Amino acid sequence: MSYFKPDHPTLLADPVTERDHARGPASAEVTVVEYGDFACPFCRRAYGVVRQMLEKSPDVRFVFRANPRSHLFPAAEPAAEAAEAAAARGRFWEMHDRLFETEAGLGREALIALAGQLGIGGAALEAELDGHVHREAVKAQELSGWHSHVISTPTFFVNGVRFEDAPEQLPEAVARARRAASAVEHVFREVRVESTADRRRQAVSVGPHRLVADLPSEDDGNDAGPSPYDLLGAALGACTAMTVQWMADKHHLPLRHVDVRLTQSRTKDGHHVFRRSIQIEGELDDAQRARLVSAADACPVARTLKGEIEIETRFV
Numbered sequence: 465m466s467y468f469k470p471d472h473p474t475l476l477a478d479p480v481t482e483r484d485h486a487r488g489p490a491s492a493e494v495t496v497v498e499y500g501d502f503a504c505p506f507c508r509r510a511y512g513v514v515r516q517m518l519e520k521s522p523d524v525r526f527v528f529r530a531n532p533r534s535h536l537f538p539a540a541e542p543a544a545e546a547a548e549a550a551a552a553r554g555r556f557w558e559m560h561d562r563l564f565e566t567e568a569g570l571g572r573e574a575l576i577a578l579a580g581q582l583g584i585g586g587a588a589l590e591a592e593l594d595g596h597v598h599r600e601a602v603k604a605q606e607l608s609g610w611h612s613h614v615i616s617t618p619t620f621f622v623n624g625v626r627f628e629d630a631p632e633q634l635p636e637a638v639a640r641a642r643r644a645a646s647a648v649e650h651v652f653r654e655v656r657v658e659s660t661a662d663r664r665r666q667a668v669s670v671g672p673h674r675l676v677a678d679l680p681s682e683d684d685g686n687d688a689g690p691s692p693y694d695l696l697g698a699a700l701g702a703c704t705a706m707t708v709q710w711m712a713d714k715h716h717l718p719l720r721h722v723d724v725r726l727t728q729s730r731t732k733d734g735h736h737v738f739r740r741s742i743q744i745e746g747e748l749d750d751a752q753r754a755r756l757v758s759a760a761d762a763c764p765v766a767r768t769l770k771g772e773i774e775i776e777t778r779f780v
Contacts, residue, residue: 474626477611480527485556488518488525494623494641495525496634499609501617502530502544502563503537503570510618510631511564517635524638528560529605531617539570541602546575548598553584662686668695693736696769697726700738703765708744711759717752721745738769 476497480486488495498514500507518526530547532540543563550559559582568574575593579585592598612621620627620634623641627634653671660667664685666677677692679685690698701724712719723743730736742760744753760766 474613476621476624476626478608479624480525484527484529485551485560486525486527487557489523490525492523492525494521494523494638495527496638497527497529497621499529499531499605499612499614499617499619501533501537501540502547502560503540504533504617506631507618508564510634513631513634515561517638520635521638529608530602531606531609531614531619532602533617541599542572542575542593543570544602544605545593545596545598546579548601549589549592550579550582550584552592552598555582555584558582662688665689693728697728697738700740700763700765700769701726703763704740704742704760707759707763708742708756711756712746715752715755717746717756718748719744719746719756 530544656669676689678688705722727739
């Protein structure tokens with residue numbers, strides 16, 4: 465399952481930061497991120513593959529993010545919390561390895577015993593486990609996996625691209641990524657919208673850019689910035705003009721200028737309608753104009769508004 469269509473790769477939604485549990489050089493050409501579950505038998509099997517790979521390729525950076533499948537394995541979340549408790553004491557990777565290697569199960573006593581082997585047991589650790597002190601850290605990693613379309617464990621990402629084959633093929637994927645030595649970048653930047661003191665006014669950040677969205681005065685706003693519908697229209701208009709220009713440049717069409725005008729209306733039954741007029745200037749024949757019209761209809765925002773991209777929502 466990919467973000468939009470099968471021929472598009474699924475990308476890692478949250479890049480690796482200093483908050484992650486990482487082993488290997490930060491400057492590595494290849495970074496492998498695993499969303500794993502200490503209680504999952506498939507993850508335990510993949511652990512051996514990963515360990516051998518890292519022994520042979522110490523130049524690879526490996527990141528582990530917990531993704532406990534608690535509905536399948538009751539011990540999954542307590543084990544992940546125990547790993548976070550060890551991380552708070554600078555012993556994450558030792559605990560990570562023992563959790564995957566132990567044959568004694570992952571019950572409470574087993575977790576305390578494993579911590580004791582690392583010299584980090586005691587009443588304080590037991591209180592943290594019983595009080596779920598580290599649950600939020602685990603949940604944050606789980607949410608990160610949800611945004612990256614992780615639907616089973618283990619799931620691996622190699623240089624930000626989801627690895628779709630069996631774990632046994634992971635070393636080959638790493639070798640290919642090393643040969644390519646080219647990072648895959650996100651096409652889309654994150655959009656953040658934060659409320660302000662004015663309940664109708666929202667601060668919108670897109671990468672380094674920032675603006676204010678508001679409502680017109682007749683809709684109980686102060687018209688301090690474009691409304692959400694204005695922004696939607698602007699996105700459609702800009703995307704239309706850019707796509708038409710891109711098509712003209714690609715096929716060397718004599719296009720001089722593009723002018724897109726958009727109006728919006730809403731029917732009595734609440735259906736929203738955009739009216740889009742596109743003026744193109746240049747010495748174009750009928751076939752060339754038809755090609756540009758087709759490009760306008762195929763612009764990504766227009767296709768999105770026609771329902772080709774699903775929106776998934778989760779409140780946290």
